[in-house]
Amino acid sequence: MRLVRLLAAALIALAAVIVVVLPSSPAAAHGSVINPASRNYGCWERWGSRFQAPEMATEDPMCWQAWQANPNAMWNWNGLYRENLGGNHQGNVPDGQLCSGGRAEGGRYNAMDTVGNWRPTNVGTSFSLRLQDQASHGADYIRVYVTRAGYDPTTQPLRWSDLTLVNQIGNTPASQWQPAPQGVQIDIPVSVPGRTGRAMFYTIWQASHMDQSYYFCSDVNFGGSGGNPTNPPTNPPTNQPTNPPTTPPTTPPAGPGSCTATYSQVGSWSGGFQADVRVTAGTAAIRSWTVTLTFGGGQQVAQVWNASATTSGSTATVRNAAYNGALNAGASTTFGFLGSGTSGTPTLSCTATT
Known part of the structure; x- marks a missing residue:
């Protein structure tokens, strides 16, 4: 009888070891660019509820390779950051590793650097990039870059020399950001006149609570066919990046209360x-x-x-x-x-x- 009890205890212990619990949502901390979606946020948003769906391999192959490489990169879409870099981003994030933040978190996000046809967000040449801050850290600064004309993210690794700064904001406490379902968010106007086709936005968010630097690659298609082709949304930049952007109505207003x-x-x-x-x-x-x-x-x-x-x-x-x-x-x-x-x-x- 004693032997039976020992075997039963061993089997229970073994079962406790091999049970794997997959998260249903990311940890409620930190943040990411959610529009146009960063690579790992986009993969989590599209596939988080069905991350084992076999059709992902053909419908969204770059997300498929990322899920296969490390699912935690998507479950933790809000955790792609480095600490104590002292603002020396180029010195600590090598060319070809910009989308992973220089292999942040022990290489968890390395698949973000994989070159290929990541699913882009269709955007106009003027819109507002949205960053969500789930932990309400605020920002010492946020810098938004766009890749140069002629750069092809589907065939070329990203280098610092491929980037052009298109907007930045300075110290902005979380109290000045917009409320969000979790934490706060901020809209940063960007304008890239005359651009067409594929490109990438690269955002650096220097959080205020400590020396913590976040890095986000967002694939876009200027003038793409997504959305309503006869009435594309317009998002002109505002003078105050900490306020919600304003967009003129597409038809004349009907009057008060409209x-x-x-x-x-x-x-x-x-x-x-x-x-x-x-x-x-x-x-x-x-x-x-x-x-x-x-x-x-x-x-x-x-x-x-x-x-x-x-x-x-x-x-x-x-x-x-x-x-x-x-x-x-x-x-x-x-x-x-x-x-x-x-x-x-x-x-x-x-x-x-x-």
Whole structure:
């Protein structure tokens, strides 16, 4: 009997050793560029709930190789940083290793440096890059670079000499950032006139709480076909990068209490898609807004952020979150969502209260 008890205890101990628990979401700390998505954030956003799906290998091969190399790079999309570099980024992050932050975290993010056709975000030549700070660190500074004309991220490793600084902000406490579902976020206007085709944005975020440097590669396609091709979103830069960007309504405002909504597709894959909707107040300030999206091809809204939604078939009614309902005249806010079905442009309507 004693031998049986010993064997049972050994089997229980062995089971405890071999059980693997996969996280369902990243640790709530640090942050990343979420639009245009950094490489590992984009892979987590598109595939985190189905990271073992075999179709990823053909639909999103660069994310597939990254998940195969180290799934923790995606689960910890908010942890790509180095410490105590004293601002010497070029001296500590070699050419060809910029997207991994110079092989940060013991090489966890090395697959981010792999050269290939990473799925890009379609952008205009003027828009606002969004950085989310889940731990509300704030910034000593944030620098945003774009790759030079002629650089091809699908065939060339990234070097410092490929980058041109397009905007930067100085010391910005987290209290000056916008509220986010977790922590805070900040929109940084960028403008790259005349650019077309593939490129990459490279963002350095120097956090304020300690000497901690974050590095983000975001693949983009200037003038891409994603979203509504007849009514592309416009995001002109503002003078104050710590304030939400403003976007003029796409149609003349109807009067006090009015708002408009503009749809932009971010990406798509077999059976699903991701999109953003920008809500803009009319000629008077508003206290709350409601956007109705109606799809004509059976698509459905599956998940929403920066807002709440109720759905009925192919119609979704989306209402502001507590922190982004009040907008000054002409001011804007954005919510995003994941949809199921083949991507398509919905009919939108916007109502507001004053």
